[in-house]
Amino acid sequence: MGVLNITPDSFSDGGTYLSADAALVRAKRMWEEGADIIDIGAESTRPGAPAVTQEEELRRLLPVLEAVAAEVPLPISIDTSKAAVMRAAWSLGAGLMNDVTALRADPLALEAIAGLGVPVCLMHMRGTPQNMQENTHYRDVVAEVKDFLFERVAQCVAAGIPRHHLLIDPGFGFAKDLEANRTLLRHLDDLASIKVPLLVGLSRKRMIGELSGVESASERVAGSVAAALWAVSRGACIVRVHDVAETVQALRVWRGLS
Numbered sequence: 283m284g285v286l287n288i289t290p291d292s293f294s295d296g297g298t299y300l301s302a303d304a305a306l307v308r309a310k311r312m313w314e315e316g317a318d319i320i321d322i323g324a325e326s327t328r329p330g331a332p333a334v335t336q337e338e339e340l341r342r343l344l345p346v347l348e349a350v351a352a353e354v355p356l357p358i359s360i361d362t363s364k365a366a367v368m369r370a371a372w373s374l375g376a377g378l379m380n381d382v383t384a385l386r387a388d389p390l391a392l393e394a395i396a397g398l399g400v401p402v403c404l405m406h407m408r409g410t411p412q413n414m415q416e417n418t419h420y421r422d423v424v425a426e427v428k429d430f431l432f433e434r435v436a437q438c439v440a441a442g443i444p445r446h447h448l449l450i451d452p453g454f455g456f457a458k459d460l461e462a463n464r465t466l467l468r469h470l471d472d473l474a475s476i477k478v479p480l481l482v483g484l485s486r487k488r489m490i491g492e493l494s495g496v497e498s499a500s501e502r503v504a505g506s507v508a509a510a511l512w513a514v515s516r517g518a519c520i521v522r523v524h525d526v527a528e529t530v531q532a533l534r535v536w537r538g539l540s
């Protein structure tokens with residue numbers, strides 16, 4: 283899953299792809315590099331990120347989505363928590379919704395997904411991007427994240443969303459410090475018992491910097507690839523990455539040796 287952030291403030295590539303033209307060039311490049319899905323996000327969810335209004339998110343997103351849907355033959359996921367954005371994006375061809383709040387932020391989101399019949403990724407986080415890093419203590423992070431995801435899956439199935447339309451994601455870096463992220467990664471295969479495909483997002487994140495000592499997010503490519511391989515070896519089905527070519531190349535070698 284190639285990341286296409288059309289925001290001014292994403293933690294590692296904010297402002298780079300703001301125009302529809304630049305975003306389309308990026309999406310095409312990721313397709314050529316071997317991405318299977320393009321994940322378009324118009325609101326940063328990094329720690330401390332300011333909330334974006336629905337109008338602003340739609341203003342950023344829709345022109346880019348139209349252009350990418352018309353010219354890039356890949357499924358498009360939309361990184362949003364707003365039901366109205368999901369509905370508008372679906373009408374323009376989005377094939378997956380990626381909600382870091384697991385359909386909790388917007389009370390209309392669960393109904394929207396059920397009504398549209400569109401697949402959705404349910405991610406674990408606590409609080410909001412503005413306060414989530416004040417809430418990083420867990421009694422047992424693996425058990426608590428697993429219980430949360432299990433419950434969200436059950437809620438979705440009870441709302442009429444087919445189980446095979448669901449993805450789960452432990453939410454690395456969302457209300458988690460290095461210890462919690464590392465514990466979750468080490469026990470990623472514990473989430474397999476939920477029997478829903480696993481998506482992980484580790485790319486360029488703070489934990490990669492903390493483990494590698496690399497300060498600048500955009501220079502954490504090798505560390506991000508290493509983490510992606512680890513996650514795949516522990517059961518991840520989709521890795522959400524900024525550096526598609528490097529990750530695809532590493533996965534091809536990994537698969538060739540497995």
Ligand SMILES: Nc1nc2ncc(COP(=O)(O)OP(=O)(O)O)nc2c(=O)[nH]1
Nearest residue numbers: 287292293326327328380405451454483
């Ligand atoms: N499912 C899922 N979605 C996500 N969306 C955004 C980010 C944050 O990364 P990025 O989009 O690069 O940064 P920003 O939120 O600042 O745009 N991480 C995840 C993740 O780990 N999993």
